[in-house]
Amino acid sequence: MTPSRQWLTPLGLAMVALVVLTAGLGGTGFATGGPGLVNFVAALVFAAAAIPFLIRESLPPGAYAALTGLMALAVVGMRTADPAGEVIALFLLAAFAPLRPPRPVLAAVTMLGVLAFNVLQLSSGHSALTLILATDAGAAFFFLVGTLLRREKEQRLRITGLLQELQASREAEQEASLAAERGRTAREMHDVLAHTLSGLALHLEGARLLAQSTNADTRLLETIQQSQQLARSGLAEARRAVRTLRGQDIPGPELIGSLLDQHRLVSNGAATYRVDGQPVPLPPAAALALYRTAQESLSNVRKHAPGADVDVELSWRPDTVDLQITNIGGGGTHKPATDPGYGLTGMSERADLAGGTVKAGPVQNGFRVHLSLPYALARDQQPARFPSEPPISGG
Structure with missing residues (x-):
């Protein structure tokens, strides 16, 4: 859960509960018939639409439009059942509208709900024009609050994305630097080890031919041959190390047998x-x-x-x-x-x-x-x- 949702969602749910509570404790209240039943059904519909609107962030835009329409109808229904009721539900509807897509559609539905609420205020005969204007101003204020909350969330998400891109860029830079260092080390190893071992193998070949031509001790000839084989094995190992540094051909358990073969060349056990x-x-x-x-x-x-x-x-x-x-x-x-x-x-x-x-x-x-x-x-x-x-x- 994001930091904003840690307090915004519980606050929104608490406000929904407050709407239901004030509807039940108002002058009409809840009943099994007449205006009380209408008031009860409207409050229930408002809560049933507002809860998924708040806690679900991945619904299709059409679903959010339908939920907003249900909340607007519920607000009108509660006002019809109780003309002297509170306007909390209307303000909450205005605050919810900017939070979800499609925002123009939700804003239009909310405006229709506000106009219907004004008509009911005028028809009740209990509301002065100044009170109607105050109601509209309050709805506009809560709509602005919802808009500011949405923009704050979008800005925070953009900052998070930029930080992730910055971290990825740094990691890519480190990888590039590491790859360059591997390449440089690989070239140096090739120049030092491969050239030295190749020269050693050539000298040992010359020593072997000299030993053969001078009828040297067979034990000396065998030692030279073993040394020559070891030099060749070392050259192959150096080339394998170079490939490993370049990220290629990393040795594994399949080459353990070849290590035993090299060991047998220099061990009597x-x-x-x-x-x-x-x-x-x-x-x-x-x-x-x-x-x-x-x-x-x-x-x-x-x-x-x-x-x-x-x-x-x-x-x-x-x-x-x-x-x-x-x-x-x-x-x-x-x-x-x-x-x-x-x-x-x-x-x-x-x-x-x-x-x-x-x-x-x-x-x-x-x-x-x-x-x-x-x-x-x-x-x-x-x-x-x-x-x-x-x-x-x-x-």
Whole structure:
């Protein structure tokens, strides 16, 4: 309910009740026959027409015209039944007329009601001409009050619309600035990472050919080949990051398997991957949280527990999607949960952005990271914004 309706509508309903009350307490009053019955029916018709006129703002214009006509007839009926009655109903009719469309029609109906009321005043023989003029002046005054209230409401609605347009303009400006920053960062990443990794891949290819031509140790040749594959994978990841910055091709759970393939290139431990349940579409923030959590967890395994066996399980449940990465053995130690480092902190921040939670801690002879994303929350999230995304870290 708008601020004006918080007091205008109750006030209008109170005035309608006052009309019925004064009609019942007047000289004619309410009765089961004669003028009292006419007075009762007219007051009832006035209330029945005025209430929907006040509380409904979306009726067709023809409906408002019909309701105004009924109120005008009711005013004439109450005056006919009680020539000495109050003029509150007439003033209220004049105040209502400017509030609803079609305003020219409602104004014309109200004027006809005022003229009919004047005729009844003259025919009763109890009203002087000055009293008739006072009645007309009062009706004109209340019509002006209704007009001012309508214009105040229209002005307030225009101000509200302008404020909404201003807010939308500011948001569009921020989005444009963000898109420009993404483009600039993407170009810089491409220049630095892609060129560097491409050069590294070429040097490794030269080292591999040199090792082959000099009959070097086969272990050295295998290491060079693995390094070359890692350089190519890093180049593909850099290109994917550039596309992500430009709002394209955001990585998600469908690429977790490729992360395991990269992990196997540099780890002697076993790596298994299981998917349970039926995958469902996720918004970018949730999809990115799954991918980055798997990427960060595998990076932590290589750093803190080299050679450990890794088990990755992605479970699509009725209400949540769970990602669990567990490493066993490897002879290394993870940082304790009280000092998680930036990697685990980044996981938690991404999970929060997607409406989920991350739990990380030691298990028997190993370490486990568990990400849970509720569907109801994940579907309501907006795509992750670049400035809010935590940095990728290896620890």
